[in-house]
Each structure stands twice: as C-alpha cells, then as structure tokens.
Amino acid sequence: MKKIILLLFIVFAANASAQELFVKTYGSETAKPVLFLHGGPGYNSVNFESTTAQKLADEGYFVILYDRRGEGRSTDANAKFTFEETFSDINSILTKYKIGKINLMGHSFGGVIATLYAEKFAEKVNAVILVGAPISLQESFTNIIARCRKIYTDKNDSSSLGYMDMLEKMDKSSLEYSSYCFMYAMQNGFYKPKNISPEAQKIYDDLRKSPDFKLATQMTQQGPTGFWKNEKYTALNLSGSIEKLSKKIKVIALYGKDDGLYASAQIEDLSKLIGTDKVFYLENCSHNVFIDQQNEFLRIIKSQI
Template identity: 40%
Template sequence: MKSLFVAFILSISFFANGQNLYIKTYGNEKNKAIIFIHGGPSGNATLFEGTTAQNLADLGFYVIAYDRRGEGRSADPNAMFTFEEAFQDINSIYKKYHLKKAIILGHSFGGLVATLYTNKYPKNVSALVLAGALYSQQETYDHILDTLKKKYNNNSEQLKRINIVENLDKNSADYRKKCFELAGENNFFKMPNPTAESKKLYADYEAGEFYKTNIRNKNAPLLFYQNEKQNNIDTRTILKKIKTADVPIYGIYGKQDGIFSSAQIKSLKAITGEKHFAFLDNCSHYLFVDQQTAFFSKLKYWLK
C-alpha cells in the first residue's frame, strides 16, 4: 500500500506541473541513471517495476520507471500519442531529476521510442540498451505471419485467418494488433521452460500491488497510428547513425522470442558488435523476468 500511496502522490505532483506522468525511482540518485521505456502502445511499466526495478537498483543503478502519457497509470485524455510527445515526457524526467546523461533501456515498442529519442538527443544518452526491442517492424510482422503459415500448413481455417490479417493495411493499428494477437495465441512471448526463478518472479508480481495497477488504454494503439506518421519503421539506419555519434548500443534478446527472425537478429548484432550483444537461451520476450540473473549479469558487465 505504501508504494501505491507514493505512486499516487508522484502522479498528482506531475499532473499539477502539467506532466500528467506516473513515475517512480529506485535506488540512490548518485548512481548511474537508467530510464526504462516500456512497450505498447497501451503498455505500462508494472511488470518491470514488480519484478526488476528494485533488484536492478540494488546492483548500483538509479532506476527510473514511468508510464508514457495516456498509457498505463499516466492517464491523460488529451494525450497525442506521438513520438514527439514521448520525447517531451522523457525530457521532463531529465529536468525533474536534474539528469545530464542517462542510460536508456527500451523494451519492445519502447525500443523504438528509445532509439528515436537517442537519435534526436544523443548528448543526453550515455548508452542505449535494446531489450527485446522492436527495430524493423515490417520484418517482425512478416516473420510472425510466415512462421504461422508454416505451422498451419494443413489447417485451412487458420490459414484463412492469417490471410485476412496479411491483407490488412500494413500501416494500420488493426494490422499490428492482429499480428501480435496471433503471436500471443501461439505462445511467441512465452519462455519454453520456466525456471524456478522466473516462476517466482511472475507469481510474486501477480500477487502484488503492481499487478493490480496493470492499467492499459485500449485506444492507445489506434490513436498512435492515427496521429504518428512514423508508424511502421525500420530503425537500423538510425542505429548506425547513433553509433557514429559515439553512443554505445547494446542488444539483449531471447532466443525463443518468437517475433524476431534469425536474419533480424543477425542484422542487429552486426550493428551493435559481438561484444555488445547477448542472446539468452530459454528466454522469450520478457527477458528481464525470464532470465533475470543473466539479464543483470550482462547489464552490469556492459554498464558498470
């Protein structure tokens, strides 16, 4: 209850300042700052907070978790759902906590936000970490549908359903939504053999206060795809540009994350470099829970 009260006070504080953001910090403000950018649109940072944020702070980082404007616990009926709006919110965090530089940790869709922000404000970012992050959206959608077509080669009903999705407008929220719905139904986001550690983390989260505040704005994806022109992008060229600006880029992905093809992973690894890339076994999309010990080991090695 105490954490919810603190979150409520912080939310009210930010609302009063026109920020309308839920935000919470973990650890010592004198340590290296990590800003976690969650997935979505319509996501939130509750899983990261309920399983990972404090444990990561205990390793010697100052961890900042927040929900983007209009998503999760950052309710805002006037949210525009654009990348530029997301950048404004990140900059408000820098201002609020007097940050000159921070490590940006982007998960899933948050990886797109993190990459585009780093490209626009490279001097603000000491390192960019892509954790199960999107970077070539159309290739991800193609991979999901191609994988399912092979799986259901002899199932006409499923193939018909896949074909309907395949023929939707590829720049629409409905196309994205239905691709990920198919992926979810077919366990693309689940680790194959849950460990005792991951089972406990998920169980503790589901029994805790953060799970109760797992708020999702179902209209967020639709509004994002209406308002944001950059809605089906490939950021690999941008990542190469960031690298030339001397911002270190790290990639950490699960081998069993079903939304990325081996060709995609290979192309990203070529950008980050061998020493800046980790491919975790028995691990899917939520790698900071699936393989938390290995996840922390890599972050500590790279960032400390």
C-alpha cells in the same frame, strides 16, 4: 491582483500537468541513472517495476520508470501520443532529477522511443539498451505470420491457415494488420519461453500476487491508435538510425531466442549494425528478458553500463 492570480493559475496548471505522469524511482540519485521505457503503445511499467527495478537498483543504479502520457497510470485526456510529446516528458524527468546523461532502457516499443530520443538528443544519452525491441515491425509481422503458418500447417489447421491468407491480403500499413499479427503471436505463445526456468516461474508467480498485476495485463487503445495515427510507428525501420547511433554512443541489445516476434536473421542483422559483442541472444528466454533470464540480464547490464 489579476496578474498575480493569472500567474498562480499558470504555475498550478503547469504543476498539474507534471503530476499527470506516474514516475517512480529506485536507488540513490547519485548512482548511474537508468530510465526504463515500457512497451506498447498503451501499456505500462508494472512488469518491470514489480520484478526487476529494485534488483537493478541494488546493483548500483538509480532506476527511474514512468508510464507514458495517456498510458497506464499517467492518465491525461489531452495526451497527444506523439514522439515530440514523449521526448518532452523524458526531458522533464531528466530535469527534475538533474540528470545530464541518461542510460535509456527501452523494452519492446520503448526501444523505439529510446532510439528516436537518442537520435535527437544524443548529448543527453550515455547508452541505449534495447530489450526485445523491434527494429522493423514490418519484418516482425512477416516473421509472425510465417511462424503461425508453420504451426497451423503442422496441425493441419486449414481454418487458421485461411485466416493467415486473409491477413496477408490486408493493408500492411493499417493498425488492424498489426493488431491481428500481435493477437496471433499472443495466441501462439510467442511471448513465453518454451521451457520456463524455475527461477523465472517464481518471478511470474510472485507478479501474479502483486496488487498491480491486473494493470500489468491491461492495455489501453488510445496509445496504439494515437501513435499509429500521428507517427505511423508500425512502418518504421530503425536500422539506419541505430547504425548511426552506435557510432556516437553505446548501444547494446538483449533478446530471447524464444521471442517469437523476431527471427534469428533479424538478430543477426542487428549484430551487423552495432557489433556482435553488443548483442546478447539468450537461451530459454522470450520477450520479457528481465524476467525470463533475470540474473543474466542484471549481469549483462552491470558489465556493459
């Protein structure tokens, strides 16, 4: 009897652990599978879920999205915030839906996850789709500071230029340095198109009316802190990994020309790694490529995957 009770407890505990992940699907399970990996760390899948997931499914894909363990709606007080834990969760999702090979769509930090997962489990990946994803965050931080400097110089804003001086003297490997860089990027509108299209504006307006919009604007601190502590993700340079991956599996990339996180030189470097025909650099588009140029985003995915 004790053995039976213990066995039941183990099964219950395993099921409880699985239920901690928020997972949602769209489309037929027999269609081409796409797993969306959200940005952050500390973010969630609401933006993509509320605006694009169903439309991508309508194009003939089985779309899966989830919030990483300990982030968004996947609450877990015992989350480790490691790549290994994340890979294990991805493998569990693939097993649950009986997927042999997946198309990984990584937005922002999700692109880091997609790249590293595919590097370790290439046999389980059909393609990697990088969407506004960093290749080298340190290069992006340098670019953010340079862009901010130009803005403040043009405004003759000596006070803000002084903050840039202070920022450049910080320990570039620290979480504080990356957090300040992202903060200034946000303050200077680097995540928004310079001239948003009427179509994109309507999508954003509809998103704001969504009951999940509040969550879409929130980030938890445990994710960035945990991944930085355990993986030092802000110091990663994925150039070598992506170049090697592109020789084994299909890698495509979609970026917006108004995305202030990346200089055009960074996109050119990526083109050299995976081929110019695999990089799509879109006009009037910033970080949320799947919203800012949704029709073009869907067209590209359908033509490539």
